[in-house]
Amino acid sequence: MKQFIWFLFICIYTISNVLTKEDILSEKIQQLTDWSLKKPIIRLNNERFKHYVKTSPRNYSMIIMLTALSPQRQCSICKQAHDEFQIVAQSYRYSSAFTNKVFFGMVDFDDGSDVFQYLKLNSAPVFIHFPPRMKPKKSDFMDISRWGFSAEQLAKWIHDRADVQIHIFRPPNYSGFLLIVLLVTMIGGLLYIKRNSLEFLYNQVVWGMFVVLAILICISGQIWNSIRGSPFLHRNPQTGQIGLFSGSSGYQFIAETYVDFIFLNYFFFLHFGVCAGMILLNEAPKLTGQTGKRKAMMAVLGILMVVFFFSFLLSVFRAKYQGYPYSFLIK
Known part of the structure; x- marks a missing residue:
């Protein structure tokens, strides 16, 4: 008889616990849906993050942006990232793909400093995907130094992580x-x-100057900036230190482009040296009325120019991009 009573008690406790979790989950989903219908991005503080993101039960995904929008934090890149994140959230909210399986949230440093400590973050902005019923893995952290944070790149990353197709609609x-x-x-x-x-x-000179100017603009990185939507510079919200150069070889800031453009004449000189050497090699056999010795000297000079300037150009790439595997003569 005692065993039956204990068994009955365990069954009742288990059923009530399951029903309680289902009620909590339904309340979470309903509240998040109501907030999303009012504003596409749900603003989270320490308590909301703990209840709706960190604590189970949770059968939905959360796309969280951790940022520092306060002017005192002096994070100019955060404002630009927030604008792109807003475009993605609005595109999702007003599309047919909108469901109660994916929600967009934002944690500002001033509202949720404990969240930054919990996630061991000391910089912003950061985009994290919190999958259902589990903690985020390394792949759930978006690498903005590699992909940038444009709305299109964010939508692509969300599709890879949460399997939600978002078509971006920009104003x-x-x-x-x-x-x-x-x-x-x-x-x-x-x-x-x-x-x-x-x-x-x-006038050939006018067209030549126009073509050279167009080439310099293209190779200076301006086209890359317009496609990726790079910020002008980066200010660390913790230390306030301004960064003109990106720490990744696959990303750059607009200020870095301007600095590179100042030194572009230096790189242009190296490219010009390689091209001049190739021209000498190509034209040496075509010289008429010249001795074989003069042609040979011209060819040797062309080879030396190509080897020297090309070796120097590779050494410049090795200095800028750590781990660049190629070199020739000059290390």
């Missing part, structure tokens, strides 16, 4: 269109004023 930006219209108007006005003397259009 219309007419500044680029207006700039193109202004540029076309200026060029059209210039051609109209000079309609009786358009010889400058056939």
Whole structure:
């Protein structure tokens, strides 16, 4: 009889415990859904993070951005990252993919310093995916130094981690269109004023300078910045130290691009030396009216220029990108 009573007690306790967990889970999902319907990004503090993210039961994923938006923290990159995160959350909220299986949250350092300590973070911004019923793994931390934090890259990372397809909808930006219209108007006005003397259009020097300028702009990293949406610089929210150069070889800041552009003439000189050596090698056999000795000297000079400048160029890459495996003569 005692065994039956104990068995009955254990069954009742187990059933009540399961029902209690289901009630808690339903309350969590309902509250998170209500918050998401009001604002796509749920603002979390220490208590909310512990209850809705850290503590079980939880059968939903949380995409959390940890940031420091306060002006006192002087994190300029955090504001740009928050804007991109907002675009992703809004695109998800107003799309057909919106469910109660994935929620977007944000923890500001001033509201949730304990969360930063719990996750052992000392920098911001950081994007973390908290999968259902388990703690985040290393792959659930987005590597923004490699991929950046544009809305498109965030959506791709979320799809890989939470299996949710988000189509990004950006608010219309007419500044680029207006700039193109202004540029076309200026060029059209210039051609109209000079309609009786358009010889400058056939000037090779003008077109050569235009082409060289376009090449310098492209190789300076400006195109990369416009695609990835790089921040101008990075300020550590803990120490306040300003960083002009990214610590990763696969990422850069706009300020770093400007610094590289200042020293671009140096790299351009190295490339020019290699090209000049190739030209000498190519033109040496074609010289007419020259002795074989003079042709040989020209070819040797071309080889020496190619070897020296190319070796020096590889050494520059080894100095900038630690672990660059290639070198020749000059280490």
